[in-house]
Amino acid sequence: MGAALSSLEESTTPPGVHPHLEARRETQWYLFRQKFRTHKLARVSLWVLLFLVVTCVLFPEFFSPYSPQRVFDNQNLPPSRVRFFDADGRFSFVPFVYAFTQELDRETFQRITVVDTEDKRSIRIFVLGDSYRMLGFIPGRLRLFGVEGDQGVFLFGTDKLGRDLFSRTLHATRISMTIGLVGVLLSTLLGLLLGGVSGLQGGWVDGLIQRAIDVILSIPTIPLWMALAASIPRNWSPLGIYFMITIIISLIGWTGLARTVRGKFLSLRKEDFVLAAVGFNAPMLSIITRHLIPNFLSYVLVSLTLSVPAMILGETALSFLGIGLQPPVVSLGVLIQQAQNIQDITLYPWLLIPGGFVVIIVLLYNFIGDGLRDAADPYS
Amino acid sequence: MAETNTILRVQGLKKYFPIQRGVFRRTVGHVHAVDDVSFELTKGETLGIVGESGCGKTTLGRCIPRLVEPTDGEITFSGDSVGGELRVQSADKERIADLRRRVQMIFQDPMASLDPRMTIFEIVSEPLRYNADLTQTEQRDRAASLLEKTGIRSDYMDRYPHQFSGGQRQRIGIARALILEPEVLICDEAVSALDVSVQAQIIKMFKQLQEELSLSYLFIAHDLSVVEHVSHRIMVMYLGKIAEMAESDALFDRPRHPYTESLLYSIPSADPSLKGKKRRVLAGDVPNPADPPSGCYFHTRCPYAQEICKTTAPPLKEVAEGHHSACHFADTLPLKGYQQIISERRSEPAHE
Numbered sequence: 001m002g003a004a005l006s007s008l009e010e011s012t013t014p015p016g017v018h019p020h021l022e023a024r025r026e027t028q029w030y031l032f033r034q035k036f037r038t039h040k041l042a043r044v045s046l047w048v049l050l051f052l053v054v055t056c057v058l059f060p061e062f063f064s065p066y067s068p069q070r071v072f073d074n075q076n077l078p079p080s081r082v083r084f085f086d087a088d089g090r091f092s093f094v095p096f097v098y099a100f101t102q103e104l105d106r107e108t109f110q111r112i113t114v115v116d117t118e119d120k121r122s123i124r125i126f127v128l129g130d131s132y133r134m135l136g137f138i139p140g141r142l143r144l145f146g147v148e149g150d151q152g153v154f155l156f157g158t159d160k161l162g163r164d165l166f167s168r169t170l171h172a173t174r175i176s177m178t179i180g181l182v183g184v185l186l187s188t189l190l191g192l193l194l195g196g197v198s199g200l201q202g203g204w205v206d207g208l209i210q211r212a213i214d215v216i217l218s219i220p221t222i223p224l225w226m227a228l229a230a231s232i233p234r235n236w237s238p239l240g241i242y243f244m245i246t247i248i249i250s251l252i253g254w255t256g257l258a259r260t261v262r263g264k265f266l267s268l269r270k271e272d273f274v275l276a277a278v279g280f281n282a283p284m285l286s287i288i289t290r291h292l293i294p295n296f297l298s299y300v301l302v303s304l305t306l307s308v309p310a311m312i313l314g315e316t317a318l319s320f321l322g323i324g325l326q327p328p329v330v331s332l333g334v335l336i337q338q339a340q341n342i343q344d345i346t347l348y349p350w351l352l353i354p355g356g357f358v359v360i361i362v363l364l365y366n367f368i369g370d371g372l373r374d375a376a377d378p379y380s
Numbered sequence: 381m382a383e384t385n386t387i388l389r390v391q392g393l394k395k396y397f398p399i400q401r402g403v404f405r406r407t408v409g410h411v412h413a414v415d416d417v418s419f420e421l422t423k424g425e426t427l428g429i430v431g432e433s434g435c436g437k438t439t440l441g442r443c444i445p446r447l448v449e450p451t452d453g454e455i456t457f458s459g460d461s462v463g464g465e466l467r468v469q470s471a472d473k474e475r476i477a478d479l480r481r482r483v484q485m486i487f488q489d490p491m492a493s494l495d496p497r498m499t500i501f502e503i504v505s506e507p508l509r510y511n512a513d514l515t516q517t518e519q520r521d522r523a524a525s526l527l528e529k530t531g532i533r534s535d536y537m538d539r540y541p542h543q544f545s546g547g548q549r550q551r552i553g554i555a556r557a558l559i560l561e562p563e564v565l566i567c568d569e570a571v572s573a574l575d576v577s578v579q580a581q582i583i584k585m586f587k588q589l590q591e592e593l594s595l596s597y598l599f600i601a602h603d604l605s606v607v608e609h610v611s612h613r614i615m616v617m618y619l620g621k622i623a624e625m626a627e628s629d630a631l632f633d634r635p636r637h638p639y640t641e642s643l644l645y646s647i648p649s650a651d652p653s654l655k656g657k658k659r660r661v662l663a664g665d666v667p668n669p670a671d672p673p674s675g676c677y678f679h680t681r682c683p684y685a686q687e688i689c690k691t692t693a694p695p696l697k698e699v700a701e702g703h704h705s706a707c708h709f710a711d712t713l714p715l716k717g718y719q720q721i722i723s724e725r726r727s728e729p730a731h732e
Contacts, residue, residue, distance in 0.1 A: 272493035276553075279445055279485050280507035280560060281477045290506075294497045 032298065035375035042371020045364045052361065056173035061132040064167035065146050065153060068330055070130055072152055072162040074102055076348050077113065079157040087117040096122045097153050110347070121148045157350040159338055168330050169354050175331040177361065179246055180311040184304055187250035187311075191257030192300070198258065199265025200288070206262070213255045221252055222317065229323040238329040245324055249314040257303050264296035298376035305369035309362040316358055332358050386458065387596050388421040388444070388483075388564055393453030395439050399670055411670045413439040414450070415620035421564065424590065426597040428611030428628070430604055430643065432666050436620040437600045441566045444598070445483045446476055457482065457564075481511055484557035488569035490549035494541040500527070501537040504556045511560055526555040530585065547578035551585070558589070566598045571606060583610055605647045608632065613702075616640050619669055619677040622696055626703040633717040636705035638682045641715045654725055676708070684713055 037043060055063045082095045099119035102111050127146035133139050147153040156165035198209040228248045232241055268274060268291070277287050312332075318324030319333025320340070327334060335354035339345050345352065394417075396410035413436045421427050429437050442448040444455060457479055484507075487493035494503050504527060505519040514522070524534035530551040532544075541549055550570065557565055567586070571579040587610065589595060601607045607614055608628060615625040616639060624637035635641045642662040664681050667673050673680050679689035688708055696706040707713070716724065 272487040272489060273495040275442075275447055276485065276487065276493055276556070277506065278447055279480055280556075281480050281510045282506070283510065286510070290498075291495050295495070 032375045036371050039371035039374055041367045042374075045367035045371070049361075049364045049368065052173065052177070052364070056170050057177050059134060060167075060170035060174050061134050061140070062142065063144050064164070064170045065129060065143050066164045066167045067130040067132065068163065068168040068171040069328060070163060070167075072154075072158060072164070074151075074154075074158055075160050075162040076111065077102070077154055077158040077162070078348075079350055080152075080154045082123065082153070082155075086120065092120075092122075094122045094124075096120045097147060099149065099151055121151065121153075123147050123153060156353045157348070159351065160344075160348075165335075165350065165353065168335060169332070169357060172330040172332045172335050172354060173357055173361070175242070175325065175329060176312050176315060176333070176358070179242065179249070179315045179331065180308040180365075182243075183246045183250040183253060183311040183315075184308050186247060187253035187307065188257060188300065188304055190250065190254035192261055194254065195258035195261030196265060196288075199262035199269070209258070210262075213258060216252065216255050221314070222321075224252070225249070225314065225318055226321070226323055229318055238326060241326060242329060245315060245318060249311050249318075252314075253307055253311060256307065257300070260299060260303050261296065264299060265292060268292050268295055298372075302369055302373045302376055305365055305372055309365045312358065312361060312365075385422040385424075386420050387423045388458075389454075389456040390420070390444070391418045391454045391456070393417045393440065393443060393455065394451045395436070395443055395448060396451045409670050412436075412620045412672065413669065414443060417453075417617075417620075417622055419615060419622070419625065421596050421598065423563075423596055424594045425613065426590065426599050426611045428604075428607030428614040429598060429600045429617060430602065430607050430614060431617035431623075433602060434666050434669060435617045436669075437602075437617055438568055440617070441485065441568045441598060441600050444564075444566060445480050445485060447485070481560050482562050483564045483566060484560060484562040486550075486553055486557050486565060486567045486570040489573055490546055490553055491541065493553050494549055496541055499538050499540060500532070500544075500552055503541070503552060504537075504559060507556060507560050522559060523555070526559050527552070529589075530555045530558070531581075546574055547582065550574060550578075550582055554582075554585070554589075558593075561593075562595070564596045564598065566600070568600045569602065570599075572601060579606065586610055603647065604632075604643050616643065619666065619672055621677060622704070622706060623678065624703075624705045624707075625696075626700075626705075630700070630703050633719070635715045635717065636699050636703060636710040636713075637678075637707045638684050638713065638715065639678050641721075642681075642683075644716070644718050644721055647718070649722065649725075651722070651726075654722070676706075684709065 080097045082097060084095055085091055098115035098117055099121055100113050100115045102113055105112050123145055124147070125145050127143055128141040129143040129146050131139065131141045152164060154164050154166065156169060159165055159168070194209050198206045225248055229245065232244045236244070274287060274291055277291055315324055315331060316333035316336065319331050320337050322337060324333055325331045332354045336352070336358070339351040339355070393414055394412075395414040396412055398407045399409045399411060400406065401408045415436070417440060419427065429440065431437050439448055443450040501520065501523050504523040508514055508519050508522065520537070523537060527534045527537065532548060532551050532555065541552070544552065571582050574582060583606070586597065590597065597610065599607060599610050604614070611628050613626065614628050614631050616623045616637065618639050623639045624631065624635065626636070631640060632644070635644060642660070645660045646662065662681055667677065667680055675691045676682070676689040676694050679685040682689065686708070692708070694706045694708045696704050697710070699705050699710045
């Protein structure tokens, strides 16, 4: 805020006084960025989100040590302890894990892990592991890290089939984050179109769209989703189900945006600069594209960011209930589904780690949305 | 003023806004924003339009380039370029487009009337995009020359509106209004939002532009003091109707309508000898235009109201050469002119 104010003040000084200021064009975009920068939480969140996008959305194959479908012999294994000091207290620059064996406790019938402190396995970076196709078409085997020997390194432990939870979480984050983005894109399209028509056309069209929104908003979300999801044929491909789920979630999501867009259109239409444009014969289409849309784009951006978490949570809820995405597709909801009963949670608490990812991602989006809103709102 | 010089003639202009209620948008009444207004504007003339908020000045101004669709009435426009007459009431799209090229508006709030996302060049040259076939360089030259004419350095063209002061923004708005070389400018409270010193500069500029380009102005304002300096004639409106219309000097010297007199009373004075002396202030608010009083609309607040004022609406009649008034007692009431009011207030004992 402070920086934005001072830049406004600078801009009113006559040119020639500060030649270095003259060179900088203080566009709306510039002021927007300046304000966003002053919002620390949002700035940090943006970087963390970018990190997640690179590691999970773009290249999870590289950053995860194993394929999400690879099954190890060790089921329900707790997270591996990565060590720098060995049992004798000697420091080693290269982190390592101990080899282990799983034994059955004869009294409690629990599986317990016994480490062999004699057998150190170093963690190596840039190793060749399971083969994959990056982004769907680049074949490769290079992984960021891996461990020597036949046993694996499981940062988040393994699930009940013996799959590496860390690798699965990275891949699941990709699905969950993109489903949010794709869903938001779809609902934005719907919201812009219907809200725009509603605000511009007015009359009975406006009334119809607004009442439709009322009806949609009045239906409880989860039962509606369940009904719609249940209608997806089970024999569809995972990709087909993925897109259907996206569409189902975005069918609800557009309503809020449509209202915002309609309101913006209604208020902007009465602005003097729009009236002036009518006064010099600007065609309606030019008024919309040159005056109306640029003036509410920032609001749309904010409302987009704030609705991504809703999409992610929607998908997670559906998958958790078992009617969303189906294995072998992994989403965060599918992963948390494994932690559905109390026994699993008490015995294998690491199965809840993907839930932490949901919380983090939702928070990141909310913080960024908060920062964007502050930056876009000239009155705050 | 010779009849042939008339550039704009408005006859019986009415704009009623429907009041709609309920789910089915039933029309339960009308707001008579502009009610049977007729006037003429000659070339190079400035007609001031004065009245309180809500009296229909702005609607009247917007009806002329059809930014608001009038309910009834006839607007006849005759400019040099075409020669023929253009009747707005029955005009088709092309004629309206032609009319809008020749009538431009200047708005009250110089911040709201400039798109904050556009550079000054984009704002000023935008009318050219839709009304002229010019290259980018030609547009830049035109915009530059008009900006210079209105007192904005043309090397500021790539800046944004928020980088300018209120007065500068208003100059930019004026440059935009002038770029199509219109014949009539409608200035809707064009200086009301500005500081008094800036007001004076802008008004001076309006006068210069008028001499240079022989423009005609409809100068809408809410107080007489601003209008006095620019207007040849002044029209006083009350609740959508014309209360009085006369030459500027005549109106100030000998008003023929009690409402005009009360407006004259309300003009603030910078004379220190008047400090602490009471001003006669009009009591009450403007009546609800959806439910106007019977008879003369002004009778509820008129200090001279008689029985006839409550029952019969006075017609607008010519009481002297070029002086129209809508008051039953226009000839007989001893209404005071501005100078009389000032000297009366001076002779009064100090109020405090």
